[in-house]
Amino acid sequence: MAIAAQAFFSFAQAADAARGKQLYESRCIGCHSMDENRTGPAHRGVFGRKAGSAKGYDYSPALRRSKVVWREKNLDLWLANPEGLIPGQKMGFTVPEAKDRADLIQYLREQTRK
Numbered sequence: 001m002a003i004a005a006q007a008f009f010s011f012a013q014a015a016d017a018a019r020g021k022q023l024y025e026s027r028c029i030g031c032h033s034m035d036e037n038r039t040g041p042a043h044r045g046v047f048g049r050k051a052g053s054a055k056g057y058d059y060s061p062a063l064r065r066s067k068v069v070w071r072e073k074n075l076d077l078w079l080a081n082p083e084g085l086i087p088g089q090k091m092g093f094t095v096p097e098a099k100d101r102a103d104l105i106q107y108l109r110e111q112t113r114k
Helices: 002-013 017-028 061-065 072-080 098-112
Strands: none
Touching (some): 017 098
């Protein structure tokens, strides 16, 4: 487990937030925004936030009941397979490539700081 965490940490350090922004704008913006709830919830401040807790968004019961807190590992699992992480959720989109997920996560992390 420690080896997997170390490998993920090393990979995440190499993540490219600028590329993540491009991916976000091409893949995520149809349903999400940083500051407004749309089909999906707003993403600013997602790091450290409990899943299903963004104000003003109507989450699935599965997400509201979830104990997940959005950090790198959970976001990676979520983007790879939302239903695998939280069965009963309603996001029907995945990001199959690990590099794409790492870049998106780095971009989201940087948006949290603004």
